[in-house]
Amino acid sequence: MDERKPSRREREKERQRGEMLTAALELFSKRGYHGVSMQEIAKKAEFAIGTIYKFFKGKEHLYTTLMSDVAVKYHAVLKEVLSTDEDTVAVLGEYVRTKAGIFADNASALRLHVGWGRGASFDIRAGLDEEIGRLYDEVLEALALVMETGVQKKVLKALDPHYMAVALDGLTNAFLFCWLKDSERHPYQANAAMVMELFLRGSLVR
Amino acid sequence: MDERKPSRREREKERQRGEMLTAALELFSKRGYHGVSMQEIAKKAEFAIGTIYKFFKGKEHLYTTLMSDVAVKYHAVLKEVLSTDEDTVAVLGEYVRTKAGIFADNASALRLHVGWGRGASFDIRAGLDEEIGRLYDEVLEALALVMETGVQKKVLKALDPHYMAVALDGLTNAFLFCWLKDSERHPYQANAAMVMELFLRGSLVR
């Protein structure tokens, strides 16, 4: 009865849940975990405080759900990109551009994401990181796989593929930070190109 | 080397201040700004709560002092390294190794530092970042200057020196993260070498 098509009821539920999460994200990203009260979230989401508690066990649960949702959504997109069966360099380029695009589209979610979740205490993050960390690592692994393939195809040097993945990811993050600080001076398309250039060819004149 | 000899009193003061900061650092780095109470810090530092307040105007002041101290100390070391008048590549190598060494020596301070200070609510960071952000930017600028010299010397490619600085810094951070997570599998010396390799020569086979 409840498997196939979500009854109207359930759709409504989902919509409400979404509104709560949206409100929470907006608030958390601006003022951090401890800077926001449940009453505020309730008011912004236009629900009674009690209703929030029908959907989420507590503030912590709401926060971790938020983080998970964000992580799930974004990392899914990246894994998709990385599973393409194309030319290694093209895939990597697409990875960087996609990641940049995600950042550009979700500036506010970023504040929660960047640095992998500070803002809440580390206790809270403990359980969280298991989930998020796993998702992140999956992307990194997928990226490493692409690298490995590249190495086998002799497109990339014979370096540790995992480290290459770490490197590309770190490079991306660094440039994305620049963009986050001053998106005028550092348009992300330019950033993306720069990242690829530096990653693929290095800085040394030969 | 200092102002005459710091009277025993003053030395004692300094020692106490240090103990407080150490206790606070340990606690903050584990549980974040809001996850730690002043009582806890006092207990850990083995001082009465009132004594803490003789040294620091308040929790915020204690926290920002901590951040500043760490930032000042470490970024001073890096600027020192970057002002050396040696061969570009050697300087960069030294930069990476020094940064790695700093991280290795101060694992707990890191948790506060990484991502440059989120963890406190955003209000608190406001004043803080001006200081810390400035210090960080100074290091980045110094790094960019080294890059520029390298470009002029035709050691490095004719890319934007500032972006090259961002790249090397990002690369370093990424590997340092790896090391932070699992220092067994990723000895920092190896990390340092890897960073240099990737930064200087890129990943592409030619």
Added chain:
Amino acid sequence: MDERKPSRREREKERQRGEMLTAALELFSKRGYHGVSMQEIAKKAEFAIGTIYKFFKGKEHLYTTLMSDVAVKYHAVLKEVLSTDEDTVAVLGEYVRTKAGIFADNASALRLHVGWGRGASFDIRAGLDEEIGRLYDEVLEALALVMETGVQKKVLKALDPHYMAVALDGLTNAFLFCWLKDSERHPYQANAAMVMELFLRGSLVR
């Protein structure tokens, strides 16, 4: 007589507010502003501390509300008396008896009122006095007006009406103090009569 009918909710609210104020008054009058903690007030009023804060912004607000309420209520009664269009001496007699009656009915409120509000630190009184002082002055002015009329009617001597008002008020207070200390020995009806006698005819044998 009021705005429609106060919903049961609102009546309940009002009752709660009243209980809080009553508890606070009792405590403040016995031990002064700083001698009472919010916890104590909450316990005495049989509410949770948080509930008190739903009704009053803070301790100061609770205190000033108390003072204002008392002042507003009592001074309204006195102004009513003084606006009667009767024989001057009758009005003054009624003023004294009414004031005495008020004191008799509100012994505890007195402790806050007498001396016009010291007991709270001076900071707190600042904003408060503007309100309370004004109310008190209004009564004094009304009393002075009655005096002036009495002078014009040749019932009272041609002295400064304002000073006469001050005198009668001071006389009343002095006797009320006596009564407050030992209400057995100084029944307020006797006090009232004495005040009138002394005020109207003086002490000198002619």
Added chain:
Amino acid sequence: MDERKPSRREREKERQRGEMLTAALELFSKRGYHGVSMQEIAKKAEFAIGTIYKFFKGKEHLYTTLMSDVAVKYHAVLKEVLSTDEDTVAVLGEYVRTKAGIFADNASALRLHVGWGRGASFDIRAGLDEEIGRLYDEVLEALALVMETGVQKKVLKALDPHYMAVALDGLTNAFLFCWLKDSERHPYQANAAMVMELFLRGSLVR
């Protein structure tokens, strides 16, 4: 050895005690009992905090001593005046003028005195009032005695002498309040004359 002339030591002690009390009075009268910290008093008096505690058992003791001292000093003067063997009316006139003079000379002490000591919690006042109340009552009794003599001399009406004393005292206080608020508009000499006029002859035209 220590009876007759106070050794220099003791004189010094007395001077120090005086300085402490002066500083405390100044502070207490401006900001009330709870608005002033012992550290502040120590700083203002230019003694170490510990030294204050050599002279006074605690804050409360310091405060009550202050009140007592003030009371003792002023009521002594008034008793002196009231013990004069002169014409009743002259004595009463002198009483009012002296009291006014005292007020004029000690505006700051007033704030502590007026209303008989609010500013501290009532608990603190409990023991205090025993002392101060007794002194005050002694003056009142002395005043009553003068009244009684006046009655016997047929200078005053045959009213209760104690109530007459209360009346004159209340009248004085009321006018002194006026003067305290606005000493320009209410010069105390004028006040004193007014008090006598009203007390002796009343307000009624015959």
Added chain:
DNA sequence: GATGAATGAGTATTCATTCAT
């Protein structure tokens, strides 16, 4: 189911008092 009033544990900070120097 939805609501939001009531709850009370938790926390930064102050300040009277002590006591080693």
Added chain:
DNA sequence: CATGAATGAATACTCATTCAT
């Protein structure tokens, strides 16, 4: 003896969470 550094009890106020309506 004077000092003032150290102490820690005390307190106003916030906010996550519950539960009667």
